[in-house]
Amino acid sequence: MDKAILITYDKEDAINEAKGLCEAAGYEVVHIIKESYLQKPKYGIGVGTLEKLQEIADKIRPDVIVFDEILKPSQNYNLATELQREILDREGLILEIFESRASSAESKLQVKLAQLRYEMVRAKEKVRLANMGEQPGFMGIGKFEVDVYYNDIKHRMHTVKMKLEKAGKQRELHRQGRKRMGFTIVSLAGYTSAGKTTLFNKSTGETRIQSNELFTTLSTTTRRIIINQEPVLMSDTVGFISKLPAYMIDAFKSTLEELTYSDIIILVIDISDSQLELKKKFASCMRTLDELGVKEEKIIFVLNKLDLIKKDQINNKIEFLNLMENEKVITVSSKSGENIDELKKIIENTIMIQNPHKYKKNESKGVEKY
Numbered sequence: 001m002d003k004a005i006l007i008t009y010d011k012e013d014a015i016n017e018a019k020g021l022c023e024a025a026g027y028e029v030v031h032i033i034k035e036s037y038l039q040k041p042k043y044g045i046g047v048g049t050l051e052k053l054q055e056i057a058d059k060i061r062p063d064v065i066v067f068d069e070i071l072k073p074s075q076n077y078n079l080a081t082e083l084q085r086e087i088l089d090r091e092g093l094i095l096e097i098f099e100s101r102a103s104s105a106e107s108k109l110q111v112k113l114a115q116l117r118y119e120m121v122r123a124k125e126k127v128r129l130a131n132m133g134e135q136p137g138f139m140g141i142g143k144f145e146v147d148v149y150y151n152d153i154k155h156r157m158h159t160v161k162m163k164l165e166k167a168g169k170q171r172e173l174h175r176q177g178r179k180r181m182g183f184t185i186v187s188l189a190g191y192t193s194a195g196k197t198t199l200f201n202k203s204t205g206e207t208r209i210q211s212n213e214l215f216t217t218l219s220t221t222t223r224r225i226i227i228n229q230e231p232v233l234m235s236d237t238v239g240f241i242s243k244l245p246a247y248m249i250d251a252f253k254s255t256l257e258e259l260t261y262s263d264i265i266i267l268v269i270d271i272s273d274s275q276l277e278l279k280k281k282f283a284s285c286m287r288t289l290d291e292l293g294v295k296e297e298k299i300i301f302v303l304n305k306l307d308l309i310k311k312d313q314i315n316n317k318i319e320f321l322n323l324m325e326n327e328k329v330i331t332v333s334s335k336s337g338e339n340i341d342e343l344k345k346i347i348e349n350t351i352m353i354q355n356p357h358k359y360k361k362n363e364s365k366g367v368e369k370y
């Protein structure tokens with residue numbers, strides 16, 4: 001795994017999320033630098049921190065330095081020049097995650113478009129600097145090259161948009177294809193670092209991946225489990241991200257495409273979050289799921305990290321989220337495995353309700369569940 005030094009805010013939520021994003025992009029965070037302010041003009045960080053970073057980077061030799069804020073091209077350039085290492089800012093990191101998770105043609109195009117927008121903002125800044133003559137030969141390119149570069153991005157964006165119009169029509173076919181395979185599809189959704197991957201591994205861990213041809217085409221984020229004699233495909237999806245820039249929303253949603261054809265959505269919520277954080281994230285998840293056309297009766301609410309809070313706080317938080325009356329709510333600890341079997345029962349019940357005739361078939365066989 002590629003190693004990363006992470007520079008982020010000195011706040012637990014920010015650290016956890018940024019670490020989660022690094023991991024989702026395939027980086028192992030080997031060192032974290034925590035700062036209260038990351039928007040200083042020249043390097044984002046102050047000169048003192050830069051010196052400290054230089055020392056650590058020389059020792060650790062990371063593949064990349066992740067900066068958990070947006071960097072202007074000039075700041076990125078200054079940092080990369082001082083440190084002689086690749087610098088990846090927050091938006092660049094998020095785009096890498098989306099790129100690795102985009103599976104359909106449409107999703108790939110949406111991500112490409114977001115990447116071009118990211119480049120466009122940077123090209124504009126370069127054009128501005130070149131026009132002002134402020135930094136002649138900035139990043140080794142002159143005004144003419146900057147113009148060519150800028151126009152090239154514009155042209156590529158146009159091409160991607162044209163292709164997107166066509167790809168929309170193919171999406172429906174892709175979806176139907178998955179449906180027709182006849183499996184129940186369960187997808188995990190929720191914020192980055194809520195515990196989706198931990199839950200995914202805990203609930204699918206014991207099942208060996210079948211070498212059956214049908215399943216070799218599945219990505220590493222989809223596994224097959226058996227619930228009540230029936231094969232169920234479980235997928236880990238890309239996490240929700242706080243402060244997602246507006247221009248990335250389409251790309252983000254397109255990577256969540258599988259949620260639209262899932263039979264069951266497990267919404268993983270980190271119950272150890274503060275009430276304020278909990279409410280904000282919950283509302284944002286519900287809004288996005290609604291925008292994707294996911295019906296509420298398909299959602300199972302999994303309140304994770306039960307081990308981190310006191311028992312009397314649990315009910316308070318369930319009440320706070322207005323989930324007391326909901327039968328499809330369960331508190332679990334994905335780490336210890338507490339209540340994972342109960343969660344499987346809820347999945348089983350939901351499948352039965354959605355598909356009563358599948359259930360009858362198994363009843364008559366008289367075989368034990370699981």
Ligand SMILES: Nc1nc2c(ncn2[C@@H]2O[C@H](COP(=O)(O)OP(=O)(O)O)[C@@H](O)[C@H]2O)c(=O)[nH]1
Pocket residue numbers: 020190191192193194195196197198199239304305306307308332333334335336
């Ligand atoms: N204490 C505790 N930590 C957990 C639990 N589930 C996940 N975590 C931790 O939370 C962090 C994020 O988990 P991960 O599964 O990567 O989250 P994801 O981003 O939603 O996939 C990791 O450090 C996990 O070890 C849990 O039930 N209890």
Ligand SMILES: [Mg+2]
Pocket residue numbers: 024193196197198239
């Ligand atoms: Mg994950």
